[in-house]
Amino acid sequence: QISGRKTIIANWKMHGNLARNQHLVEKYLDGLQSLHANVVVCVPYPYLAQIQSFLQGTHLAWGAQNVAKFEEGAYTGEVSAEMLRDFGAQYVIIGHSERSTAYCESDENIAEKFMMAKRHGLTPVLCVGETLLEREAGVMERVVGRQLETIVRLFGGEAFADTIVSYEPIWAIGTGLAATAEQAVAMHQFIRDTIAGASKSAAASLKILYGGSVNPQNAIQLLHQKEIDGALVGRCSLEAGQFIKICQSVP
Numbered sequence: 001q002i003s004g005r006k007t008i009i010a011n012w013k014m015h016g017n018l019a020r021n022q023h024l025v026e027k028y029l030d031g032l033q034s035l036h037a038n039v040v041v042c043v044p045y046p047y048l049a050q051i052q053s054f055l056q057g058t059h060l061a062w063g064a065q066n067v068a069k070f071e072e073g074a075y076t077g078e079v080s081a082e083m084l085r086d087f088g089a090q091y092v093i094i095g096h097s098e099r100s101t102a103y104c105e106s107d108e109n110i111a112e113k114f115m116m117a118k119r120h121g122l123t124p125v126l127c128v129g130e131t132l133l134e135r136e137a138g139v140m141e142r143v144v145g146r147q148l149e150t151i152v153r154l155f156g157g158e159a160f161a162d163t164i165v166s167y168e169p170i171w172a173i174g175t176g177l178a179a180t181a182e183q184a185v186a187m188h189q190f191i192r193d194t195i196a197g198a199s200k201s202a203a204a205s206l207k208i209l210y211g212g213s214v215n216p217q218n219a220i221q222l223l224h225q226k227e228i229d230g231a232l233v234g235r236c237s238l239e240a241g242q243f244i245k246i247c248q249s250v251p
């Protein structure tokens, strides 16, 4: 069950090594003592055991950045939801644009991964968002609507109960150009309304985060919006001081 507090997720992407991770997590733990936020650290698969050993028994949770859509079997290179649970993961990022573009993940694939995570008690963090061309063409709601509706069509609106959707405009990821609070709020309202159209109760329990060049400066305004339930943070999660400041911006 997701608590009512805002959630800040660190996405380390393909960064880190044993020594750097230890240093970063020790600083996180030092700086994030008393907080109003849920903090989650999503690490590359090989470091799940390490992060578990550091964060077990603390108020920080951890997760992965992808999961297989299959239960188990002959799927070389894949990692199952049950394996993530074995290492104490509670969250998994699904459908990040860096994956869907580089590995041609379809909306159907992403939907199956989303349900697989749920079935195994992981909280899926579904990434949705439009490209710059799509925003300039004014079709961003159609694009995000299609990404959400694939899950609704295959599994029903109830699938979104107690899950997380992260609005990540592709033009804002890693570019230093974050969406304005107005742009993010408008899309967050659209996302909640879309899910409410399929299931009111699921929409009420859904958290909607913003991701895309979040930094300590823009976090204050973004995280003060009632429509924004938290943030997914890439680059600034690799700098403990910046990540701590972002977490401290949660009102």
Ligand code: PEP
Binding pocket: 011, 013, 096, 168, 172, 173, 174, 175, 176, 211, 212, 213, 214, 232, 233, 234, 235, 236
């Ligand atoms: C991300 O990893 O989803 C992300 C938003 O990255 P950045 O904060 O670097 O834009």
